[in-house]
Structures are given as structure tokens and as C-alpha cells.
Amino acid sequence: MTQSNLKFGIIGLGIGRNHLASLQEIDGIQIAAICDTNPDVLSRIQKQYDVPKSYTDGLKMLDKERFDAVVIATPNKFHAPFTIKAFERGAHVFCEKPMAMNTTEAIQMQAAADAAGKKLMLNMSFRYTPAAFALKKQLEQGMLGDIYFARTVWHRRRGIPKLGGWFSTKALSGGGPLIDLGVHRIDLALWFMGTPEPVSVSASVFNPIGTQLAKEQNRTFDVEDLAVAFIRLENGAILTAEASWAVNRAEREFMETRLYGTKAGAVHRNVDQGYDFIAEAFCEENGYFVDKIYRNEFRPAPKSIAHFIDCIRNDREPISSGKEGIKLMKILDGIYESARLGREISITA
Ligand SMILES: NC(=O)c1ccc[n+]([C@@H]2O[C@H](COP(=O)([O-])OP(=O)(O)OC[C@H]3O[C@@H](n4cnc5c(N)ncnc54)[C@H](O)[C@@H]3O)[C@@H](O)[C@H]2O)c1
Known part of the structure; x- marks a missing residue:
């Protein structure tokens, strides 16, 4: 198996911090930046996990940084806008469930993945x-x-x-x-x-x-x-x-x-x-x-996040894909x- 290095960003640090902890256990993964609108949560987790950069604005983080992959673990309303932006910036996306607020958003997310040629995996854990x-x-x-x-x-x-x-x-x-x-x-x-x-x-x-x-x-x-x-x-x-x-x-x-x-x-x-x-x-x-x-x-x-990395590294379709998420x-x-x-x-x- 190819163990290419992958640079990750994480948005939302509730369940997102569990993904952070899991990612840090995987060879070749760098958590380059994290984001949360709550500054107290953000600074505590940044220190605890020794993450180089932090942001309170997810769109700004996606604009400034270049990631291989982004984890989106915010309240549901923000899944679609962050996912679409991450694809526009050329990253793969691991998005929490539910995929989106509704089918229209879900279709837009998959279209952005297809346009970018990147993988969209939903955490149907x-x-x-x-x-x-x-x-x-x-x-x-x-x-x-x-x-x-x-x-x-x-x-x-x-x-x-x-x-x-x-x-x-x-x-x-x-x-x-x-x-x-x-x-x-x-x-x-x-x-x-x-x-x-x-x-x-x-x-x-x-x-x-x-x-x-x-x-x-x-x-x-x-x-x-x-x-x-x-x-x-x-x-x-x-x-x-x-x-x-x-x-x-x-x-x-x-x-x-x-x-x-x-x-x-x-x-x-x-x-x-x-x-x-x-x-x-x-x-x-x-x-x-x-x-x-x-x-x-x-x-x-x-673990679902390990499956996501395997899919990126070995160009496989995730088991819980965006297409199934639309259904x-x-x-x-x-x-x-x-x-x-x-x-x-x-x-x-
Ligand atoms: N797959 C699973 O088993 C599983 C388990 C728990 C939660 N989830 C999903 O994960 C997502 C988050 O749930 P949670 O339990 O972590 O919620 P939570 O409320 O515990 O944490 C959400 C975090 O996101 C931050 N946040 C809110 N708005 C933000 C924004 N616009 N940009 C950046 N950060 C923002 C909050 O400050 C908070 O720290 C939800 O979609 C939920 O359905 C999935």
C-alpha cells in the first residue's frame, strides 16, 4: 500500500476532535490546521494536539491553506458550504452525517466532488x-x-x-x-x-x-x-x-x-x-x-477515517459515498x- 503524506484540515471540534485524535495515530498524516467558531475550544485543542495553525472562520481557512483532505464536523447547516469550498480548493472531503440539510444541497456537494475529481465520504460510522x-x-x-x-x-x-x-x-x-x-x-x-x-x-x-x-x-x-x-x-x-x-x-x-x-x-x-x-x-x-x-x-x-485515507491513497470509492448520501x-x-x-x-x- 502507498503511504503518501497527506495534509489535513478539520472544521468543527466536537466529534471532530475524535477524528483529530484518530488521524494523529495514522502514519503520514499531518494536521495542518483546525477551525472552530468557539475560540476557547479552538485554543485548548490546538495546544492539546500541537496543531500548527487555527482559525475561527472555516471559509477563510480553506481560502488560505492548501489541504489534501478536509474533515467537516460542524452543525449540519454548514456541511454543504464547507464541503463545496473544500472541493473548489482541490481537497478530498470526509463529511459528518447527515450529508446535508436536504437533497438539493447533497446534489450540489456531489457535483462539486465530481467537478474537482476528488473523493467525498460520509461518516456513516x-x-x-x-x-x-x-x-x-x-x-x-x-x-x-x-x-x-x-x-x-x-x-x-x-x-x-x-x-x-x-x-x-x-x-x-x-x-x-x-x-x-x-x-x-x-x-x-x-x-x-x-x-x-x-x-x-x-x-x-x-x-x-x-x-x-x-x-x-x-x-x-x-x-x-x-x-x-x-x-x-x-x-x-x-x-x-x-x-x-x-x-x-x-x-x-x-x-x-x-x-x-x-x-x-x-x-x-x-x-x-x-x-x-x-x-x-x-x-x-x-x-x-x-x-x-x-x-x-x-x-x-x-475506523471510518482510516477507510477514507485508504480510499485516497489507493484511489478507491469510499464504502459510504456521496452518491449513497443523496439517496x-x-x-x-x-x-x-x-x-x-x-x-x-x-x-x-
Ligand atoms: N458519525 C457519528 O456517529 C456522529 C457522532 C456525533 C456527531 N456527528 C455529526 O457531527 C457533526 C457535529 O456534531 P457534534 O456532536 O460534534 O456537535 P457539537 O455541537 O458537539 O460540536 C460542533 C462544534 O462545531 C463548532 N462550530 C459550530 N459552527 C461552526 C462553524 N460554522 N464553523 C466551525 N465550527 C463550528 C462548535 O463550536 C462546536 O465546537 C454533526 O453533523 C453531527 O450530526 C456524527
Whole structure:
């Protein structure tokens, strides 16, 4: 493998600082500059990680510096403008999920990548877990047969991120738990199903608990706290999706993507209400029910950022590409639109 040196910039230092830490562990990577609008966060992280330059204005940083690649980990509203600018300046882009605020922005981002001839990878981080990789491999080998129904869920009992901050402010986030959490689980389900095209969606969104909590604390909350969707796919299969930051159920954090196939079924789910995952398959062999568990702990999946670097160095298409991100954004837009209209709507290719 070629270990070319790559100069990185990072914009947004919440989850962005985790990417910084991961990048510093990879040979040949230089973090040339970082950016955050919060000067305290910026100076603390610059010192901690010994980064040569820092900026509070991302567009200015992209204008002044020359990067091989840029990590964009800001609130969702800024994903598209920074991504497009980074491509105009000739960098590859690793952008956090959701890809953008809406499909129109997502298409513009991919067009900028194509015009620059650079790679756009979305951090659909849940794909890059050993259990998901192990299950995907079995699915590619046909273990489930045809998958005709999938149900994908992420629920929290009470887990609104930073109530009143950007996550719960539609103008900055584009939406609530659907665009924040549901995006991961819908992405995972579609990836497991072989990325079929969506045809139509019927959905509803609700916000009783978020609205009440925000009222009690005098905070902004103008997004949903629960989204529920029924998605028809081009191959006749159905995907149902549920995403919430606040529902009344036992688990603090519940994630589950279930697949029902003609030969077997499978689930990818979190363990003990946390962020460790297992995959299980429910098969039939020689007249017996056979259940399997995939952990694959002895051969870990690559971190998503390491996969991005591998794609740059070896000219490969990222597993979670901008093109798949557009498909996902169409579904998210469709869910919000169907909920607004109160009826099923078509999703055009
Ligand atoms: N892939 C994952 O699993 C995962 C996990 C967490 C967050 N995310 C995504 O990462 C992004 C950031 O989320 P977060 O949890 O780090 O949020 P956060 O609020 O914790 O951090 C965001 C940081 O960006 C800074 N910022 C805000 N506006 C900026 C701007 N215009 N330019 C530069 N910096 C700016 C803020 O000061 C803050 O330090 C979101 O899109 C979120 O959906 C993805």
C-alpha cells in the first residue's frame, strides 16, 4: 500500500476532535490546521494536539491553506458550504452525517466532488463496526436469500442532545432525531439490503415530549422528537424506520436493524443499551433452526477515517459515498414531506 503524506484540515471540534485524535495515530498524516467558531475550544485543542495553525472562520481557512483532505464536523447547516469550498480548493472531503440539510444541497456537494475529481465520504460510522462488516459479508454471500422486509430503529428514552442548542433548532440541524439518529439506522438497513432505490414513503412525526421539556426549560425546540416511516423500495421490499430522542420505553438507548429474508433473518443491534454491537442470524439448516452470533472481535473493522485515507491513497470509492448520501437525503426529505402532507409521497430517482 502507498503511504503518501497527506495534509489535513478539520472544521468543527466536537466529534471532530475524535477524528483529530484518530488521524494523529495514522502514519503520514499531518494536521495542518483546525477551525472552530468557539475560540476557547479552538485554543485548548490546538495546544492539546500541537496543531500548527487555527482559525475561527472555516471559509477563510480553506481560502488560505492548501489541504489534501478536509474533515467537516460542524452543525449540519454548514456541511454543504464547507464541503463545496473544500472541493473548489482541490481537497478530498470526509463529511459528518447527515450529508446535508436536504437533497438539493447533497446534489450540489456531489457535483462539486465530481467537478474537482476528488473523493467525498460520509461518516456513516455504524457501518464501520465489526458486527456490521461481518453481517454484510454474510449477506453478500446470500445467507438471507431475498430480503423483503426490514425494520430499523433508534430510540432513546430521554436523549435530546443539548436541548435548545443547534440539534433542536431546525434552521441549523434540518430536523430532529430522524436526521440525527435515523439517518444512521436507515443507512445501515439500506446497505444491508444492497442499496435498493426508494420508491415512496408514508410517514408521521411527533414532538410532544421535546416540546414539553423545552417549555419547562425555556429553550428552543422546533423539530420532531419521534419520526415513524414506511418506505417502499424498487424491488418490492419494505423498510420501516423509527427514530426518537424521547419516547416512553424501558431502554435508555435502543438500536436495532432487523432483516427478514427468504432463507434466513438477521439483526444488527446494540448491546446493554450502549455503543457496542452484535449481529445475529436466524437460519435453518437440515431441518433445524440454527442461530449465529457475529462479533468478529479478533479482526476489527477499519475506523471510518482510516477507510477514507485508504480510499485516497489507493484511489478507491469510499464504502459510504456521496452518491449513497443523496439517496438517503431523498428518503429523509420524503419522510418530512410525507409527514407535512399527511399522505404517502413518491420519491423520484
Ligand atoms: N458519525 C457519528 O456517529 C456522529 C457522532 C456525533 C456527531 N456527528 C455529526 O457531527 C457533526 C457535529 O456534531 P457534534 O456532536 O460534534 O456537535 P457539537 O455541537 O458537539 O460540536 C460542533 C462544534 O462545531 C463548532 N462550530 C459550530 N459552527 C461552526 C462553524 N460554522 N464553523 C466551525 N465550527 C463550528 C462548535 O463550536 C462546536 O465546537 C454533526 O453533523 C453531527 O450530526 C456524527
